[in-house]
Amino acid sequence: MKKTRLRAGIFLALGVALIIALLAGIAIGTVPIPLKDLFSIIVSSLWRMLPETWQASMLRLGLFQKLAALMEEIPETWQAIVLRLRLPRVLAAMLVGSALGLSGSTMQGLFKNPLADPFIIGVSSGASVGAAAAMLLGLAWTKAGAFAIPLAAFAGGMGSLLLVYSLSGSGGRRSTLSLLLAGTAVSTFLGAVVALLTFFSGEQLQQVVFWMMGGFSGRNWLHVLSMLPWLAAGGAVIFWHARDLDALSLGEEQAHYMGVNVEKAKGRLLAAAALLAAAAVSVSGLIGFVGLVVPHAMRLLGGPSHRWLLPASALAGAVFMVASDLLARVALAPVELPVGLVTALVGGPFFLYLLKKRKVT
Amino acid sequence: MAVISLENVNFAYNGSFCLEDITLELEAGDLTGIIGPNGSGKSTLVKLMAGYLAPDSGRVLLGGQPLARLKRKEVARTLAVVSQGIHTDFDFTVEEMVSLGRLPHMGRWQSEGPGDSEAIEWALSITHLTDFRHRAYNRLSGGEAQRVMVAQALAQQPEILLLDEPTTYMDMAYQQEMFTLMTRLNQEGITIVAVLHDVNMAALYCKELVAIRGGRIFAKGPAEAVITRENIKEIYGCTVEITWHPVASRPQITIMP
Numbered sequence: 001m002k003k004t005r006l007r008a009g010i011f012l013a014l015g016v017a018l019i020i021a022l023l024a025g026i027a028i029g030t031v032p033i034p035l036k037d038l039f040s041i042i043v044s045s046l047w048r049m050l051p052e053t054w055q056a057s058m059l060r061l062g063l064f065q066k067l068a069a070l071m072e073e074i075p076e077t078w079q080a081i082v083l084r085l086r087l088p089r090v091l092a093a094m095l096v097g098s099a100l101g102l103s104g105s106t107m108q109g110l111f112k113n114p115l116a117d118p119f120i121i122g123v124s125s126g127a128s129v130g131a132a133a134a135m136l137l138g139l140a141w142t143k144a145g146a147f148a149i150p151l152a153a154f155a156g157g158m159g160s161l162l163l164v165y166s167l168s169g170s171g172g173r174r175s176t177l178s179l180l181l182a183g184t185a186v187s188t189f190l191g192a193v194v195a196l197l198t199f200f201s202g203e204q205l206q207q208v209v210f211w212m213m214g215g216f217s218g219r220n221w222l223h224v225l226s227m228l229p230w231l232a233a234g235g236a237v238i239f240w241h242a243r244d245l246d247a248l249s250l251g252e253e254q255a256h257y258m259g260v261n262v263e264k265a266k267g268r269l270l271a272a273a274a275l276l277a278a279a280a281v282s283v284s285g286l287i288g289f290v291g292l293v294v295p296h297a298m299r300l301l302g303g304p305s306h307r308w309l310l311p312a313s314a315l316a317g318a319v320f321m322v323a324s325d326l327l328a329r330v331a332l333a334p335v336e337l338p339v340g341l342v343t344a345l346v347g348g349p350f351f352l353y354l355l356k357k358r359k360v361t
Numbered sequence: 362m363a364v365i366s367l368e369n370v371n372f373a374y375n376g377s378f379c380l381e382d383i384t385l386e387l388e389a390g391d392l393t394g395i396i397g398p399n400g401s402g403k404s405t406l407v408k409l410m411a412g413y414l415a416p417d418s419g420r421v422l423l424g425g426q427p428l429a430r431l432k433r434k435e436v437a438r439t440l441a442v443v444s445q446g447i448h449t450d451f452d453f454t455v456e457e458m459v460s461l462g463r464l465p466h467m468g469r470w471q472s473e474g475p476g477d478s479e480a481i482e483w484a485l486s487i488t489h490l491t492d493f494r495h496r497a498y499n500r501l502s503g504g505e506a507q508r509v510m511v512a513q514a515l516a517q518q519p520e521i522l523l524l525d526e527p528t529t530y531m532d533m534a535y536q537q538e539m540f541t542l543m544t545r546l547n548q549e550g551i552t553i554v555a556v557l558h559d560v561n562m563a564a565l566y567c568k569e570l571v572a573i574r575g576g577r578i579f580a581k582g583p584a585e586a587v588i589t590r591e592n593i594k595e596i597y598g599c600t601v602e603i604t605w606h607p608v609a610s611r612p613q614i615t616i617m618p
Contacts, residue, residue: 109451112449112450112451113450114450114451240469242469243461243464243467243469244464246461246464247461247464249449249450249451250447250449250461251447251448251449253408253413253444254444254447256411256412256413256433257411257413257437257441257442257444257514258437258461258462258464258465258513258517259433259434259435259436259437259438259464259465259517260433260464261432261433299451299452303452303453303454303457304451304452304453304457305453305457
């Protein structure tokens, strides 16, 4: 019972932290936006999405007149900054963070290995090949460029999953060990392909390197919307199999004896986790460490049971990513650091602290 | 009625025969020990009975129905397995480990109901683990961890319990406790099949013994029929004398130096 209360407390704290991080992420920047105006902008833009008949009747009831008056005083540029730049950016960071948190905790349970991460079966190298190829072909400078790179990255990530899956066995059965080995081999090979592409990238070198360090600058609503279906579908599959993941972390044979259809659960979980990783990478580029450390931290705090761990990792991943992105923007402003760098710089020591604390208790 | 039956089961790992032409019927209420030398196919037999491995030919039936056609969850509500040395890198508490045994009884989104808590409490108390419930599983000794796995299997509330060398990591006191527990569970109506290394313990506690040698059933029956000088010589290649247990009227072996 004590544990349930502890877990509820952690959820609450993470929820509050997420709201604070999102607000801070929108308010802080080269043009600071006061919180009061921020609220007005967000509420009024939600208001504008309502059907006109609703608006009219609500105005008749005397609601929102004050808000409309307030909006008059807020500069247009602020509205654009909030609605077109910062809001989609923090939301993209939130979705990518939760996708990586979910994917990481799933991979760790599936491979019963605390060192597994979302990219363990080569999704990241596949995505990098896709993204780098798109950049070298000059697609980034075309009108469709904003889509071309995420699409190419996503396709590359899914391609590497299929490659690993077909290399690791045939028919219904695949041992996690052969998946892991095939993943390492494919990952290494595709890593070399990326290095080769980088080597020949010439003018695009900086762009390729930057993409691989990950970040959210310039991410828009399309990125946010493109994440949503993957996160919803992948998340649903993974939560559906939460108890199976508990069983699988005792090994496949034991899970079988506990009534889990091991091959089916494994296939679905692997596909869902890889999909989430590919979707995340396609939006943000490579951001390591979050998918490894966040599930770990949550497991240390509230235990390894996946019905708690999965939602906690999704939430904590979101908080960590939004906060890291904010830090990346403000730490050395006006220079913007790559987010992947910040997650490793902040996450590493924090993780060591958690490990140390655990040893003491 | 036979709860588990194997009909002419053959099984090979990568082409080399492991079990050959096994036909065996286990009745409800049996307490059967499977004995035999290392590598004779005892553990494989358990994996076949539990449906983890599928026979190359022949059939395995659970309650008269082909095991391969039953849903995993249905099977797990009837049959539980205790394997050896289950390891996890994650810090599950003893209570969480035992609760996992409720998996086949619970819906995907369902949380523990009163029936589940009752089964978990029963499994913890019958294995004397109630005071261990908040301890981390992976910091327990081998013998304690083995008891947790028994408790997890019991939380499944099975009709049949298969145990693969349940006393391997246990000292004498724990072993005695484990066999007493098996006897008690059997008296409560659970059919028990255990792979055992200790022939004397097997002879002392099991109602029926199945001796395996080279992937075939060599002998089958009550202890006094299976545990003979000649059989032990044939099965294990050891020269022994058979004595009679002073209290329980069961045969016991004494190894000749």
